[in-house]
Amino acid sequence: xxxxxxxxxxxxxxxxxxxxxxxxxxxxxxxxxxxxxxxxxxxxxxxxxxxxxxxxxxxxxxxxxxxxxxxxxxxxxxxxxxxxxxxxxxxxxxxxxxxxxxxxxxxxxxxxxxxxxxxxxxxxxxxxxxxxxxxxxxxxxxxxxxxxxxxxxxxxxxxxxxxxxxxxxxxxxxxxxxxxxxxxxxxxxxxxxxxxxxxxxxxxxxxxxxxxxxxxxxxxxxxxxxxxxxxxxxxxxxxxxxxxxxxxxxxxxxxxxxxxxxxxxxxxxxxxxxxxxxxxxxxxxxxxxxxxxxxxxxxxxxxxxxxxxxxxxxxxxxxxxxxxxxxxxxxxxxxxxxxxxxxxxxxxxxxxxxxxxxxxxxxxxxxxxxxxxxxxxxxxxxxxxxxxxxxxxxxxxxxxxxxxxxxxxxxxxxxxxxxxxxxxxxxxxxxxxxxxxxxxxxxxxxxxxxxxxxxxxxxxxxxxxxxxxxxxxxxxxxxxxxxxxxxxxxxxxxxxxxxxxxxxxxxxxxxxxxxxxxxxxxxxxxxxxxxx
Amino acid sequence: xxxxxxxxxxxxxxxxxxxxxxxxxxxxxxxxxxxxxxxxxxxxxxxxxxxxxxxxxxxxxxxxxxxxxxxxxxxxxxxxxxxxxxxxxxxxxxxxxxxxxxxxxxxxxxxxxxxxxxxxxxxxxxxxxxxxxxxxxxxxxxxxxxxxxxxxxxxxxxxxxxxxxxxxxxxxxxxxxxxxxxxxxxxxxxxxxxxxxxxxxxxxxxxxxxxxxxxxxxxxxxxxxxxxxxxxxxxxxxxxxxxxxxxxxxxxxxxxxxxxxxxxxxxxxxxxxxxxxxxxxxxxxxxxxxxxxxxxxxxxxxxxxxxxxxxxxxxxxxxxxxxxxxxxxxxxxxxxxxxxxxxxxxxxxxxxxxxxxxxxxxxxxxxxxxxxxxxxxxxxxxxxxxxxxxxxxxxxxxxxxxxxxxxx
Numbered sequence: 001x002x003x004x005x006x007x008x009x010x011x012x013x014x015x016x017x018x019x020x021x022x023x024x025x026x027x028x029x030x031x032x033x034x035x036x037x038x039x040x041x042x043x044x045x046x047x048x049x050x051x052x053x054x055x056x057x058x059x060x061x062x063x064x065x066x067x068x069x070x071x072x073x074x075x076x077x078x079x080x081x082x083x084x085x086x087x088x089x090x091x092x093x094x095x096x097x098x099x100x101x102x103x104x105x106x107x108x109x110x111x112x113x114x115x116x117x118x119x120x121x122x123x124x125x126x127x128x129x130x131x132x133x134x135x136x137x138x139x140x141x142x143x144x145x146x147x148x149x150x151x152x153x154x155x156x157x158x159x160x161x162x163x164x165x166x167x168x169x170x171x172x173x174x175x176x177x178x179x180x181x182x183x184x185x186x187x188x189x190x191x192x193x194x195x196x197x198x199x200x201x202x203x204x205x206x207x208x209x210x211x212x213x214x215x216x217x218x219x220x221x222x223x224x225x226x227x228x229x230x231x232x233x234x235x236x237x238x239x240x241x242x243x244x245x246x247x248x249x250x251x252x253x254x255x256x257x258x259x260x261x262x263x264x265x266x267x268x269x270x271x272x273x274x275x276x277x278x279x280x281x282x283x284x285x286x287x288x289x290x291x292x293x294x295x296x297x298x299x300x301x302x303x304x305x306x307x308x309x310x311x312x313x314x315x316x317x318x319x320x321x322x323x324x325x326x327x328x329x330x331x332x333x334x335x336x337x338x339x340x341x342x343x344x345x346x347x348x349x350x351x352x353x354x355x356x357x358x359x360x361x362x363x364x365x366x367x368x369x370x371x372x373x374x375x376x377x378x379x380x381x382x383x384x385x386x387x388x389x390x391x392x393x394x395x396x397x398x399x400x401x402x403x404x405x406x407x408x409x410x411x412x413x414x415x416x417x418x419x420x421x422x423x424x425x426x427x428x429x430x431x432x433x434x435x436x437x438x439x440x441x442x443x444x445x446x447x448x449x450x451x452x453x454x455x456x457x458x459x460x461x462x463x464x465x466x467x468x469x470x471x472x473x474x475x476x477x478x479x480x481x482x483x484x485x486x487x488x489x490x491x492x493x494x495x496x497x498x499x500x501x502x503x504x505x506x507x508x509x510x511x512x513x514x515x516x517x518x519x520x521x522x523x524x525x526x527x528x529x530x531x532x
Numbered sequence: 533x534x535x536x537x538x539x540x541x542x543x544x545x546x547x548x549x550x551x552x553x554x555x556x557x558x559x560x561x562x563x564x565x566x567x568x569x570x571x572x573x574x575x576x577x578x579x580x581x582x583x584x585x586x587x588x589x590x591x592x593x594x595x596x597x598x599x600x601x602x603x604x605x606x607x608x609x610x611x612x613x614x615x616x617x618x619x620x621x622x623x624x625x626x627x628x629x630x631x632x633x634x635x636x637x638x639x640x641x642x643x644x645x646x647x648x649x650x651x652x653x654x655x656x657x658x659x660x661x662x663x664x665x666x667x668x669x670x671x672x673x674x675x676x677x678x679x680x681x682x683x684x685x686x687x688x689x690x691x692x693x694x695x696x697x698x699x700x701x702x703x704x705x706x707x708x709x710x711x712x713x714x715x716x717x718x719x720x721x722x723x724x725x726x727x728x729x730x731x732x733x734x735x736x737x738x739x740x741x742x743x744x745x746x747x748x749x750x751x752x753x754x755x756x757x758x759x760x761x762x763x764x765x766x767x768x769x770x771x772x773x774x775x776x777x778x779x780x781x782x783x784x785x786x787x788x789x790x791x792x793x794x795x796x797x798x799x800x801x802x803x804x805x806x807x808x809x810x811x812x813x814x815x816x817x818x819x820x821x822x823x824x825x826x827x828x829x830x831x832x833x834x835x836x837x838x839x840x841x842x843x844x845x846x847x848x849x850x851x852x853x854x855x856x857x858x859x860x861x862x863x864x865x866x867x868x869x870x871x872x873x874x875x876x877x878x879x880x881x882x883x884x885x886x887x888x889x890x891x892x893x894x895x896x897x898x899x900x901x902x903x904x905x906x907x908x909x910x911x912x913x914x915x916x917x918x919x920x921x922x923x924x925x926x927x928x929x930x931x932x933x934x935x936x937x938x939x940x
Contacts, residue, residue, distance in 0.1 A: 003597060004597065006792075007792070007794050036801065039603055039797070043601055069626070329729055329777075333730070478535070478536075485805045485809040486809070488576075488580075488808075489802050492798045492799065492805065493802055493834065496796075506692065506831045506832070507832040522834050524833065
């Protein structure tokens with residue numbers, strides 16, 4: 001099992017793989033976009049999926065959908081695609097439902113409630129709105145995507161999300177504010193007493209702690225704070241009498257600026273700690289979605305740890321890992337142990353707080369359980385926590401206004417308008433009817449205020465109007481075609497977003513994204529409600 | 533697709549609508565190099581875009597670790613040749629013989645084989661293979677015959693990141709022009725591995741690089757052989773225990789020894805589809821094609837960057853490269869070869885050297901044996917300062933002129 005998934009576990013770890021293996025994905029729409037999206041979720045091993053559609057396999061499907069074949073003509077599309085997708089991975093269970101998708105039914109709702117995530121492929125706006133509305137309060141993420149010729153567009157709707165961001169961060173070494181154990185260790189080393197070989201194997205952590213002490217003594221006990229002061233500190237390290245080209249001293253010089261400043265809490269983590277949910281979890285835990293409860297219990301314990309002067313004292317639990325550095329094996333392992341032990345002590349304190357919280361009267365009845373391993377993982381990743389929440393979108397009444405109105409925004413608007421066109425007329429705009437163009441343009445004006453006043457920071461009105469004209473012409477030319485390459489590409493993109501949301505690893509697209517296969521580019525679109 | 537061929541493009545004014553374009557696509561002979569994560573998808577996408585004359589070449593067989601992304605293979609296919617299984621699968625699904633498989637190394641085919649194609653789509657995972665393909669098609673260009681210029685669309689992925697390139701051999705940047713951009717394998721200094729190991733990786737390198745050849749003289753370490761890897765793992769673990777180092781796992785050992793690059797279905801889908809999208813635009817002209825590089829990064833939201841790689845005037849392959857190297861006349865030929873191997877602008881693996889006579893030939897065996905004694909000779913015994921040496925290497929199609937200047 002883990003051999004099959006080896007190449008991806010190296011990215012999202014076993015914890016991410018476990019989330020995938022527990023996930024049930026609901027997909028509305030089983031033409032090429034839906035089947036290509038699901039392919040990229042079945043292969044990495046979700047638990048199960050359910051595919052909903054009303055159509056039967058036709059000649060058009062044979063031209064664009066790889067998960068149908070000639071002998072399926074006339075059969076249920078969702079059934080056929082489900083069968084052929086299941087061949088990809090025997091560990092994944094596939095279900096289908098032959099159902100009318102013109103409006104959201106109770107049967108659909110019953111299915112959605114069992115899903116981890118819902119993906120809508122080329123669905124009409126009213127259905128999209130109703131499903132987003134229904135899922136929002138349940139905390140189920142929705143990705144709505146569509147493809148039109150060479151252009152694709154996707155939007156993610158999610159009320160609350162927290163992740164392990166995997167963003168590069170500088171290591172948590174506490175060089176500027178060393179904890180007792182590492183300070184004592186560094187004090188115990190006298191560089192003057194060592195022979196040159198030993199001295200060349202003293203890890204740069206020790207060198208920097210010693211030099212910072214010296215700096216503070218010279219500067220009234222203050223750490224360097226401005227860039228100029230940090231440079232001065234670097235010069236001080238460089239001027240050390242033993243700094244004569246040995247690798248460890250060179251590493252100390254290289255890292256002098258990075259590690260000499262005061263400890264700062266990452267802003268994203270502060271947002272988690274300051275969230276009202278940290279209050280709610282102790283005062284009114286029923287108000288928190290159950291699947292997020294464990295996270296908020298740990299976040300609250302973390303906050304109390306940070307605020308307590310005898311525990312975190314304004315700092316997060318130590319991560320306990322150190323980067324490789326020039327050192328002999330003995331000293332490196334000693335230092336590594338010191339950091340690891342300190343990290344374990346911090347975890348223990350957070351863990352105790354978690355257990356105390358869970359024993360409280362209000363939380364006891366929720367049956368929320370957390371193991372030492374859960375808390376350890378949480379603490380280890382606490383410096384790269386990310387939490388986002390947003391207000392419920394009112395899709396049916398909204399009108400978009402973009403701060404900048406460029407090719408991506410124009411394509412995004414035209415795509416929304418084309419979906420509305422399809423909802424009204426049961427077909428996509430084409431050049432077979434000369435009125436289609438002006439109807440589509442009118443719909444663009446209804447969807448987005450910029451369409452009447454197409455100014456942009458970077459382009460003059462003329463060139464923006466040319467782009468709008470060209471995009472409209474392209475949508476007429478496309479006639480809603482689900483080009484296979486665009487579906488395959490967008491299926492990859494949508495599946496990747498779904499994987500990021502399911503595994504809670506890596507940063508998902510915040511709002512909407514447009515793929516432009518004409519110019520081979522992706523555009524982030526910010527269409528949040530606040531823009532109104 | 534037809535509506536795109538019969539109507540003008542607002543983004544490509546030069547495009548002339550033509551109802552026969554779908555026939556043109558069907559008749560275009562395409563070569564797909566690689567039938568792995570990218571290759572499987574590229575084949576499927578080409579067929580569903582209307583291409584019907586597709587050849588695929590791959591020397592590999594299917595491994596269980598391929599199944600998380602290579603969508604044309606099933607559990608029962610493990611061990612079978614990738615190219616054949618992939619071709620058969622697609623042909624069966626669309627009930628038409630549109631793909632021909634070649635279970636070969638790319639080097640096994642000659643120029644005549646490659647000349648039959650109009651366009652090439654690559655889904656490769658090695659720099660060496662890319663370099664070889666690029667050099668082959670640059671060499672094939674005959675200025676008096678426009679059909680000798682075959683566009684190459686080259687895709688690559690690493691985890692959540694990927695890139696697509698359009699190479700028009702001799703007209704824009706070839707693979708070699710951008711060689712400074714290519715990332716290199718992480719290496720650990722040998723003295724750290726031998727004397728002051730600190731990381732589990734150091735112990736694994738010690739087991740696989742230092743200990744393996746000592747204990748298993750003459751037997752090459754095979755990273756796909758589970759018994760070999762078990763030995764590396766337990767040897768590394770023993771060394772780690774002696775030094776108090778933790779974190780050795782079999783999975784890490786495999787990662788270090790094989791230099792495993794994470795690979796996922798979704799990124800492969802994005803990059804392969806983008807490759808075929810470019811192929812379609814090049815063949816039909818229905819939209820502008822990529823000029824000439826797109827980078828995709830999916831791990832922090834989605835970021836992409838499209839830009840033009842510049843052709844290098846003094847490129848080894850498509851330019852007029854004159855490489856000069858300065859060394860002492862007292863070093864041996866063997867040492868010169870080491871210098872050449874680590875030289876950044878050359879990046880050669882097994883160079884053979886000639887002046888007017890053979891200095892050292894890596895192959896064929898009888899020439900290797902004959903020229904081997906030269907390895908121990910000092911340079912001044914072999915040629916004079918400022919001599920021009922012809923250097924050939926299996927990773928390059930052409931030879932490189934190298935001027936060697938003595939510093940003393």
